[in-house]
Amino acid sequence: MEDNKSEEMLSIWNLVGIILVVYGLIITGCGVYYAINGIPKIISNESNPSLWWGIIILISGIIFTIFGRNKKK
């Protein structure tokens, strides 16, 4: 999946990166919405997990996208 023979094929790491970026954006977006409009009543509400976990997913996605691109020849 990653070597010369399949150079036109998207690397799996790029794909994982793109998916994580998309999900990271959605979850971070939810976190921002909750920060502005108030958080639904759940046990973990004080920490707004959507915001910080969303950012972690987003950053991981960006790293995978860059890492995947570097792996391509």
Place this chain on the structure above:
Amino acid sequence: MTQNSAQISLAFIDWAVIILYFIIIIGIGLYLNKFTKSGEDYFLAGRKNSTWVAGLAFLSANLGALEILGLSGSTVQYGMYVAHFYWIGAIPAMIFLGLYMMPFYYGSNIHSIPGYLKLRFDEKTRILNGFAFALMTLLVSGINLYSMALVLRTFLGWDWNICMWSSAIAVGSYVTLGGLMSAIFTEIIQFFLIWFGLLLLPILGIVELGSVNKILGELPTTMSHLWSTAGNPQANAMGVTWIGLALGLGFVLSFGYWTTDFLVVQRAFSSKDLRSAQMAPIFASFFKMILPFIVVTAGLIAWKLDHQASDFLLRNANGTINYDSAVPMLIKRYYPSGLIGLGVTALLAGFMAGQAGNISAFNTVWTYDLYKSMIKKDATDEHLVKVGRITTVVGIILSIGTAYLAQSFPSIMDYMQAIFSWVNAPLFATMLLGMFWKRTSPNGAFWGLVIGMSTSITLFILLRFNMIDIPILGISPSFSDMSNNLWRAWWVWLLTFVLTIAISLVTDPKPESELVGLVKGLTPEEKNTDLPLLHKPGFWAVISIICCIALNIYFW
């Protein structure tokens, strides 16, 4: 089965996250279809994967939602003993596969485990194992489908038939289009979704409850240790002894599963070279080792919450605890909308990847080991790919059938263990002798397997209907189902091992010239002496074993 009040309600954003996943995996299938032309592409993902890809796919093929839900639930029941499934029940076997068995598997350029049996022994052994394995994959694929529908119906209130058919169509589409490569791509995506979708659960649980050590301190001693209470089956929640754990789980079931289950081993075959194939299971062992930090920790948190307020976990209609509700109830407690969608997507992805893995293994075994060897010996590569695609569709339809069949079984996990002990436990004895003792004859292997498999099925039926006493098998007054599975696996393995040796000694072995590359002692070994230390599989194997021992000592 459970109260409707327990259902998790989904907001628009949760639906968006879930539907997006379906669009992504179908898109991947369509995309990979362009790159899937030859049999090698379709059945072996082109043999061009790196250690990372093959290793993650290797682990992901095993990491299903069934396991996450089932073993988190088992933790509520058995406590820390569940970590044995991840440590002694996996790591030594994965290392053994990488270091000692992979050179024979990968070096012989086979498509499947039955393919190895044909080269090492003969056609009849291959066909016997091919049929057993094909049946096993269909049953397990159906159980995945059934469990997914069960979980989604119970926790989300979704319609049973819609769940089964929509996921079957999605899995069928992407495996038919892209073969093993599609299965591997989606398995790796599932791996990350499970980590990002579920790791937050134990983190938020620990934030609420304090620390893991604090929860462990509150567990009864029968549940809070790994080995110190394993001397006596009455002293631990699982009802097992250390010898049962070591022989049944640590040796037979674990080695049988990790070294002969084609579903997982096939992922390592997709590696670009032997070193990558060897590294795949060794590398995967590190991830396997840390999985209890999601699964066991989530189970411990659920145990604690259920003890604080006795209605945290769902109750079945007869008042017993529905252990499988641990992860869904934690999602309900800790996740807001958006994250709920991600958590549900992680579980869905896990179920679908489990089904895709079984279906892709089924199409390979059917196409190469049964169709090509019995029906059309002169089939072209192009014809085989076409047969593989048709087999995928047929396999999906059959697994919908086995999913409906699975509705009638009382306990899914017990049933799964039973299936593994029918096929994998005897096969491990055959493989071990086949690879490491050149005198093992084709007739010894075949009849050893036939008798081993028949005995395993017979023992299962006798125990199931209480026609024999468990203490006879377990040499102890232990009565748990788990202990029963472990001991049955051990005795079946031993029987197959002894019989194969006995029959081999009185029948003709294969000429040594035909065993080159297949048996230790007759195969030139790659020493890897010119590789830097960090690239040597042996180095990482030692590190992995040290980490595993350290974890066992820490939680002793």
